[in-house]
Structure formats: structure tokens, C-alpha cells
Amino acid sequence: MAKAKKQLIKMADGTYYEANRTSTGKYFKQHIWLYLLLLPGLIYMILFRYVPMGGLVIAFKDYSPFKGLWGSDWVGFANFTKFFSNNDFSKLLINTLGISLLQLVLYFPAPIILSLFLNEVRHNAYKRVVQTLVYIPHFVSWVIIASLTYQLFNVTDGVFNVLYKAMTGSTFDILSKASTFWGLIVGQDIWRETGYGTIVFLAALSGVDQELYEAAKVDGAGRWRLMWHITLPAIRGTIIMMLILRVGGILNTGYEQIFLMRNDLNIARAEVFDTYIYTKGIKNGMYSFSSAVGMFKSVVGMIMVMLADRVAKWFGESGLY
């Protein structure tokens, strides 16, 4: 790699066989266009990614719009202690972890299983049709999915309830019950993302040498042994990587979906960190307090990703970065 790097620089200034590294000034002059191309993006990164990070100082202040970001009074960790001693904290933690763990148990294996099924299909046209159809919901907005869910499951005229009533005589209101909320959210996730989630696993499987299967078949291996000894090991790395990402994002339940599906009746199970930050911060104007909540979430999220990554490396996988 290092050799190619040197060689290319040599190419640029025309002195083909010179072994010395070009000086920084000279390099900069030769590749001025690369730096000019990078510049707009770099300015963007600073203004729109790093300045908001600096804006996190308001988590340690009592922010008032009149005094401004810098003029507001410092309060130390008061916003954090207020949040942790609050009754809301345990409620938020339970709801967020509840939804995330349910996703981990029910949603996470779904794309893996679907990929294994698709991998067994030898009829290529059929496989393509199934793939095309199951990818579609991923591209549809949460508003539309919420609207479809409402039209299918509402108590008055939703298809599900009309059929349910015909069979049992009563209705079942999934949309406005606290006890069904987690299931509703994870159900929507499974419906929306399972198909699209197969892409990474199928990509890993497309790299498997077909001769391995043939050789194993000749040795008398059946379908299950092929799956166990060839297919699953081939996607092991991808499964672990996906698991890291999911564990790392355990506090990210996503606000759009939950925000759209919650209502006054199911709110007890529907308030998660993201929706809480929105309600307290943007709706109620408690900027400093909700920034502290957001910061807690970001820091825990970062630690989780790093830990998961470390664990994966420990198990001999390549990890994320």
C-alpha cells in the first residue's frame, strides 16, 4: 500500500522514478483541486455537525433564549440530577429497553431466516419477484405505514377488526391499548424492514463458492448440514456486525414511528427517550433539561457501540472500525 502511495505521487509531478516523498507544500500545490473539492463538505461538517455538539454546553446551563447560548448561567450537573431523580427516568428506560429488546428477539432474526429461505430457492425468477416485493415497504414513509396500519386495524371499519368481529363477536383495539403498543411497533418494524434487511446477508452469501456445496453434497451432506456448515458460517461475520449495530443503537427507538403511533390511550408504554426529548424540549421549551437527556442518550449510545465493537473483536471478528 505504502509503495503504491509513493508511486502515485511520483506520477503526479512527472518524476517517475524518484524515491523521495514529495514535500507537503509541493503536494498541496499539485493536488490543490482535491482540497478545494473537500472544502465545502468540511465547512458543512463543522457548521452542521460540530457546532451543534458545542451547543451541548446548554445541558450544563440554564438556557434562556434572551441571554443566548453563552450568556446563560452555568448550573453544572443540575439538569442531569433532575433527570435521574425524576420518576420519568425509570419509565423511559423501561419503555426504550422493552421495545429494543423485543426488536432484538423478534425482529433481528427475521431477515436472517428470510435470507436462508431465499438462499434455498433455485428458481431465479421466483426469487427475484419475492425480493422485489419484500423490499418495497422499506421505501415507504412512516406516515404512510401509520396510515395503512390505521386503515387495517382501527376498531370501527378496519379490515382486521371486521374479520375479528365476525369470528369472535368482539373487537380488539390494537391501536389504543398500552399493553399492545410494543408489539405494534415491533410488528411494523418486522413488516417494513425484514425484506430489506436480507440484502446484506444475501450479499455475503453470494460470495460463497458453489463448489463447497457440491463437494459437501457428494460427501453426502443433506440440506440441514449444508446450511449449518456452509451457509451459516458464511454470514457469521455479517450477523455479528448487524448485532453490534443493533446493540449500539439500543436507545435509538426512532422517534417518527413511535411519535406517529402513540396516542393518549397508549402513552404509558409509548414514551421513550426520543419522544420525551421532543416533548420536553421543543414543545415545552425546556431546552437545557432535554439537552441533558439527549446527551445522556448520546453518551450511552457511544459507549454501547464501542463496547459491542470490542466484544466482537474479542471473538475474532473484524468489528466496525
Next chain:
Amino acid sequence: MAKTNVKSGIKVQKSVGDKIVDVIIYLVLGIIAISTILPFLYVFAGSFATEKELTEKAFFIIPSVWSLNAYKYAIKTANILRGLKNSILLTAAGTTLCMLFSLTFAYPLSKAHFRGRNFVMNLVIITMLFSGGMIPSFIVYKAYGLYDTYWALILPGLISPFNMIIIKKFFQGLPVELDEASYMDGANDLQIFTKVALPLSKPVIASISLFYGVGFWNDYFGSMIYLQTAEKFPIQIQLRSIILQSSTIVDNMVNDFDINGTPPDKAVKMACTVIATVPILCVYPFVQKYFTKGVMVGAVKG
């Protein structure tokens, strides 16, 4: 995936049990595919049906009487058309700007010899691990004067680190010899970028444009936080308010409109859902062959 086509010389006889398992797999996949698409078909059919049929029948995918009433109403209220126009504008402008910034940012970083590469990549990776979060961003963007403008929806996501890395990996896959030959011909980096690298990058441009475009088209939360003027609301916000509208409000608005005297409340909701979904589904088939590749590039670590 082409590899599955390779026919081997050795033929292994399938047992009866194997064939049964095959049938089950095909059936299960068929059921999964149908259950994915069925809600769309139902809403599509319902949007063309009469309100009478919708209240009488629990489920159908072909209406017995076709009617355009729901669409006429949806269009007559004008909001949905305005929302559609706003969304198209936002998506087109947003996607173009995002691609411009992401491509130019990714190109220098794809060069192994680029000095400062590691530093900039670390800056990018930090933003993937940690962010200011919703409230500090809100305050900062508001201070920039972006509140109640489309810029507040476009600028914060101008370069998605994830998409940028996919583009960068694609550029890295282009043969180095192309650069060398172009340098020999006296071309500078800008010329190589626009005349050599970009024309070769159609697959990644197509798939990443789709990702950005879908993001803008589907955005709801951003518009809800940052937009205040009703005239600026995109389609998702309009659709949401129509779905939440209680039928009595729709009744009052519709009574003088519907010829049968039955307000097409349910059908209107379905029609609006269809109007908001169709543009995405129209683009999807053209880009599908590219995005699987795009996601795969992103999935392979490098």
C-alpha cells in the same frame, strides 16, 4: 448472485423429503411476499371504490364499481396538490445538493495518497458515533436563520456519513491506472473527477440519489419541527393531518360535493395514501438493480 446459476457436472438426486421442504419454502416465501404487498393493494383498490362498498365489504382488491370521487375530492381540497408540489421541489433540490456535496467530499478521501485523509475520516467517524442531538441542533439551526425554511430540512443532512462512505468505497474501486494515465495526459484532479470518475460512477450515483431522495420524500419529523407556515408543508404532513381528521370534519367539507350524498371519507384517506406512495413506487423499479449493489458495497468492510 450470478454464481447460483452455475450448473455443476455432478447431479445429486433429490429425495422426496427434500422436495417437500422445497415446496414449503416456496409457499412460505410466497405468503411473505403477498402479505407485504396486500395492504398496498387493498388501499389502492379502496381509493377507487365507492364509500358504500368500503363500508359494506371488509376486504377486496378489485372494486365492483370504479369511482374517481375520492381523487376528485383530494385534489379539490388543493392541500394535497400543494403538498405534492412542495415535496417534489424539496426532494429535487435536496437530493441534488446532497449528491453534489457528498460526491465532492468523498472523492479526495478515496485517494490513498491524499494527505490529511485520516484526519478528515476521523472527523466523519466521530459524527457517526456522537452527535449534538435534537435540541442543541434545533437551537443552532434556528440561530443560523433556517427556521421555517426548506434549508432546515436540506442542510442538516447534506452529507450522510454512511452514504458518503459508500461513495468513497466505490471511488476506491476504480482502477488507479485511470488516474495515472490522466496525469500523464496533463489532466488535473478536477478534470479527472468530472470526466473520468463521475461517468464511471453511475451505479453508486443512482443508488445514493435514491437513498437521499427517499429520505426527503418521506421526511415527516423534520418538517414538523422546523416548518411553521402551512403553505410550505410537504405531502407527509398533509397526509398525516388528513388521516387524523375525524370523519365529521370531512363530512362537512364534502357534503356539497359527493353526488351520492355519502362522504368519501375512507376512500379519500386511501386516495391520499396512494398519492403519497405512488411517486416512490414509480422510481423504485428503475433504481432497484443499482441499490442492491450500493448496499452491498456498504456492507463489505474496507
